[in-house]
Amino acid sequence: MLCSFEVFLNKTLLIIGAGGHGKSVAEAALLSGHWQAVLFVDDRWPQAREAFGCQIVADVAGLANVAHLAQGAVVAVGSNALRKTWLEALASAGLPQATVIHPQACVSASAQIGPGSVVMALAVVGVDVHVGSGAIINAGTVVDHDAVVEDFVHLGVGVSIAGGVRIESSAWLQAGCSAGYGVVVKRNTVFAPGTALTAKD
Incomplete structure (x- = not known):
């Protein structure tokens, strides 16, 4: 499974939330074959830099700065209210929802x-x-x-x-x-x- 910046020509999924659910979503995405790489956005950044072997590249406030790195994004948090708020942030950043x-x-x-x-x-x-x-x-x-x-x-x-x-x-x-x-x-x-x-x- 490829989780780095090395393949911009392949499809990269940006996942907001690098906790347990986020890691499970990352595995599902990579196993599906529709995505070749995963990057995470998580508010523990920059102290946390990696989850499931994939890089954490920003916190949620910095989402717009990393939107160009991915072709789609998904929010992977259990809280319904937070998931809704962060999906709205994806739209504001111009990222299509995966x-x-x-x-x-x-x-x-x-x-x-x-x-x-x-x-x-x-x-x-x-x-x-x-x-x-x-x-x-x-x-x-x-x-x-x-x-x-x-x-x-x-x-x-x-x-x-x-x-x-x-x-x-x-x-x-x-x-x-x-x-x-x-x-x-x-x-x-x-x-x-x-x-x-x-x-x-």
């Missing part, structure tokens, strides 16, 4: 995945699912047919979403949550790990 899908995710050809969203390893995104912008579909999560996952939603590891469920913008279902048929998760709501949601909720 969509990152791990090659070991199973995504239906009829599913729509919005810009700035990530789909991690072993996730399943079913037929006619709609995922908005800046969403996280984390490792091992299942989003079944006809479900709607709106902008800036975070579905944690191992979440199960039944067919036709709607998850409104900026909701966060933490690891192991499930949502049964007919459930509508209201915007900005947060559910603790393992919560089981039914239509009567």
Whole structure:
């Protein structure tokens, strides 16, 4: 995997956030084959210079100064509010939002995945699912047919979403949550790990 400045002719992805999720997104991007190099932006710079073998080149305030180094960018932080703010910063810097899908995710050809969203390893995104912008579909999560996952939603590891469920913008279902048929998760709501949601909720 190539993570340096050495190949400007190849596609470089700029990832905002070099924590655990950022490293996972970097691995997914490189394994996908759509990106040949990764650079990070993280507010620990300049004290921190490297993550996952890739260079950290700026803090968020310096994003515009490094925008020319990449052909696309994605925000890799778990906070929905922060992800939205930083995606807006990407737009201001003129960087196109990338969509990152791990090659070991199973995504239906009829599913729509919005810009700035990530789909991690072993996730399943079913037929006619709609995922908005800046969403996280984390490792091992299942989003079944006809479900709607709106902008800036975070579905944690191992979440199960039944067919036709709607998850409104900026909701966060933490690891192991499930949502049964007919459930509508209201915007900005947060559910603790393992919560089981039914239509009567």
